[in-house]
Amino acid sequence: MSFDPTAVETITVDSYGTLVDPAAxxxxxxxxxxxEHVQSVSNQWRSRSLMYTMVSNFTDSYQPFYDMNRDALRVALAGHGVDLDSExxxxxxxxYHDLDPFEDVRSGLAAIADAGYDVFVVSNGNPDMLESMVETADLESVLSGTISADEIRTFKPDSEIYRHAAARTGTPIESIAHVAGPTFDVQGAMHAGMQGVWINRTxxxxxPFADEPNLTIKTFDELAVELGV
Structure with a gap:
């Protein structure tokens, strides 16, 4: 189904890789x-941390994302024979507490917020991670709030986190457009009943197995245009 801007009341957005650049x-x-090991360690760290979140959804083994991220890093380092102390x-x-926003984020979200849309972050990150992300990236003025998986102890793409976001924002789920870079996040939002917007900067x-997103964009400025802002 194509994107329907007239149905959108609230915008929810992913955090890492969507609002802020994890390259740091x-x-x-x-x-x-x-x-010689940096790229491989980085890739394994990222993929394993995501695997942990998804496995935990099915095994009732929830931990805050920061803790899971630490465990994933330790495994990635050990797998490459890298021994680092805890400090x-x-x-x-x-x-992760000191990441810069992508260049389009402030301008695009400012236009969207100025047009009257509430914009909320919906993230696997735990609350202190999201607080520091918003502060460091200077996004307080364009966001209405943050919603963490820690609030209900389940991770994306579980439908419950998107339903929880709808309840927290006071918006019917079908009136929310969720914007994310990770494809599984867009798929999860669509499965739960939101419109899915894939921000594909790269x-x-x-x-190929999934339904196409309702909308594909490269920047938040493009989303503002699609909303008629």
Whole structure:
């Protein structure tokens, strides 16, 4: 189904890789890991942390995302024979609290918010991660609030987190457009009843088994145009 801007009352957005650029995390990793291993460690860390969140949804083994992210990093490092002490691992993890927004985020979300739309972050990140993200990226003026998976102890793409977001924003779920870079997040939102907007900055490939997103954009400025702002 194509995007219907007239049905949209509220915008929800993902956080890491959607609002803020996690590249700084990899740069921190580079100071402690040999160049030949950095990319592989980074990729395994990311994929394993996502795997942990999804497995936990089915095994009742919830932990806050920050803790799962730490465990995933330890495994990725060990798998490449990299031995770092706990203090260094915490230093790498702390880079998640100091990420810059993508260039289009402030201008695009400001236009959307100025047009009267409430914009909420819906994220797997735990509350202190989201608080520091919003503050560091200077997004307070364009956001109406943040909604964390920690509030209901389940992760995306479980439909419950999107339903929880609808309840928290006071918006019928079919009147929400959810914007995300990760394709599984867009799919989860659509499955729950939201309109799904894929922000594809890198020219990625949509998952062929899934229904097409309602809308594909490269920037939040494009979303503002699609909304008629």
């Amino acid at each position: 995390v990899e740069r921190t990793l580079e100071t402690h890991v040999d160049d 260094t691992i915490e230093e790498i993890l702390a880079s 020219g990625g490939i949509w998952d």
